[in-house]
Amino acid sequence: MKIIVSKIPKEGIEIHSSVDATGLNIDSSDFILNDNVHIDALINKDGDIFFVDGSIKTVIQVTCSRCAMDFPYPVYTVFHCHEEPVSSANKDMDMALKRGDMDVDHYAGDEVEINNLFREQLILAVPMYPLCRPDCPGLCLICGHNLNNGNCGCKKEDADNPFAVIKKLFE
Ligand SMILES: [Zn+2]
Numbered sequence: 001m002k003i004i005v006s007k008i009p010k011e012g013i014e015i016h017s018s019v020d021a022t023g024l025n026i027d028s029s030d031f032i033l034n035d036n037v038h039i040d041a042l043i044n045k046d047g048d049i050f051f052v053d054g055s056i057k058t059v060i061q062v063t064c065s066r067c068a069m070d071f072p073y074p075v076y077t078v079f080h081c082h083e084e085p086v087s088s089a090n091k092d093m094d095m096a097l098k099r100g101d102m103d104v105d106h107y108a109g110d111e112v113e114i115n116n117l118f119r120e121q122l123i124l125a126v127p128m129y130p131l132c133r134p135d136c137p138g139l140c141l142i143c144g145h146n147l148n149n150g151n152c153g154c155k156k157e158d159a160d161n162p163f164a165v166i167k168k169l170f171e
């Protein structure tokens with residue numbers, strides 16, 4: 001969805017949309033969407049600066065960082081973006097560095113593909129180390145069994161012993 005910055009009306013632009021992976025340019029190597037991405041946003045303008053306040057809701061498929069199982073992860077994120085033209089980038093960068101915040105983004109030209117901003121916000125909301133549940137026991141260090149499916153019978157002491165894996169290879 002393209003936004004012409006100079007044509008944003010005084011009352012702003014309201015967005016209520018439901019976009020699929022292609023619409024947001026989400027690659028399956030990023031993550032898999034289990035649902036459309038529901039976007040609600042309001043775009044306001046002050047001179048050549050525009051602001052986007054909104055929320056994104058969807059369900060993505062992620063892989064547990066402990067047990068390597070895929071599971072659905074509901075995403076709900078609320079964001080406030082502040083977009084300034086590239087021409088003021090250097091000046092702002094100095095100010096942002098001084099203030100210690102880097103929340104200011106920059107756009108080039110008058111025409112902005114607003115879905116890129118939504119895409120970025122969604123990616124920011126994806127956890128780096130997702131867990132299928134907070135106390136996921138992960139995989140057995142000795143035999144690789146998924147401990148969510150019950151115990152494998154390996155002895156805990158074996159896991160602490162660096163020679164256990166080698167010993168296992170000869171069994
Ligand atoms: Zn897990």
Ligand SMILES: [Zn+2]
Nearest residue numbers: 140143152154
């Ligand atoms: Zn085991």
